[in-house]
Amino acid sequence: MRAVVVRAFALGAVAAGLLGYALAAAVAVIAQSGGRTVDVHVGPLVLVAVARAGATTATTFGSGLLAVALLGGVVNALVAAFLARRLRRLRRMP
């Protein structure tokens, strides 16, 4: 059970991190091409920020992506624990 949860947490974190990054990158590219500035954050955690200074554009992927990855890992691990328990109960049935 522990191995299932640990593996699910790791894979869920990677998946959520990648998806969060993909979303943030898409927002950044749209902002860059439109010549706009963007600052997407949840509380103090920045997800992505696009700032312009003259002709220069600075894109920052913040620590919010790490939080998204951790949250994804936790949710995946919880669902995996639920599924593992249900699977074990099914296997016990005659």
Place this chain on the structure above:
Amino acid sequence: MLEASDRIVLADGVVLRDGRLVDGVACTSWPVNATGAFVLARQGRVLGDIAENVAAAYALPVERARGDVLAFAWQLNRLALANVDRRAGRIRHAATWLRLAVRLAPAGAVPPLTVRRRPLDTSTVPRAAVGVGRALASRCATLALTAAALVAHVGLVAGRPSLLAPGAVGLAVGAGIAAHEAGHAAALRGVPSALVMRGSRVSVVHAPAGAARRALVAVAGPAVVAAVGAGLLAASVALGAPTLAAAGGPAALHALGLTVLASDGRTACGLSS
């Protein structure tokens, strides 16, 4: 959905031996009774003719024999043990399927599709990748064109007609599916495998492997495509190229396959039943 004019042929790696149907790829076997063996001995012939032979040999009404033979053939195909050889009337069959789908739509049901199993050479990684590419070429091309058409339509409606973005999305969707399955096949190097296409679902059947290898095989498919997608998105941000983002987005979505929402993710976590 089978018809009396269809034929069935045992899939590569499946043989009838000592009263059992042995799947040499999945390393499983199924008992077959005398009538089943009688039908299988005539594989490759039209099912309607086989049904007439069964009716004559077992003194059965032809209609009942036909029903039994079709049900047996359907079960073999459902288990990916036999392929359906439909040499003629594909368009007519597709029309029949569509009519049935429309009739079943109010019940929220879809008529089942036939299963197609193809052998997969996993002796080397390039051979495995090429084998998957060949097997899925038409399917990937269809999906790529559909995705590209949808994106082009959205672009037209939004007043931003473009060929680059639809092309990039279409390429990412089509190549992504092929690369996903190629990732699984590459991780199965040296393990007897076959590609099974069940409607829109594609899976790889393989000989039993250890838990670690099974997890690696499950992760390899979505991980390869998602990593390429993330790379394309990083490049698009660095270069300010939205077209690369259009290709990277659909590829990155394969990361969902790593979660327990998808069968690959469940297999990687040891949750497959």
